[in-house]
Amino acid sequence: MEIQLISFGKISEFLHSQQLEIEGISDTDQLKAYLESNFLQLADLKYKLAVNKILIQENTHLNSGDSVAVMPPFSGG
Template identity: 60%
Template sequence: MEIEVISFGKIAEFLPQQKISIVNISDTDELRVYLEKNFPDLAGTKYKLALNKNIVQVKTEINNNDVVAIMPPFSGG
């Protein structure tokens, strides 16, 4: 299984490329652990995940070819 991870805003500074591919991740909790282990600056930062353009609030299954966005906190007006 392969997923695409896209980062935005300040989060993009912590990842070496705008898009990265990750294999063997089955849910968003595993993805958070993987990201924070491989990109330690991310561990101390607040961020949100979006799976296929939907904000993720709880542990969610990730499927092959899904796209996950890592976004810094934001507020609307």
């Protein structure tokens, strides 16, 4: 499966935006586990995921071609 990975803020310092070709990952929980095992800095941070520009709160199915944003905590102002 191919997904576009987009990172923001502090996370973009070590997790660069890129196209990922990954097999065996079908949802956001599996993607989080993959990212945290490959980018150990991410495991120690709080972050949110957005799939196709929609902020998610629970495990979400992924399709090939999806765009996933990895974002640090943020607040409104």
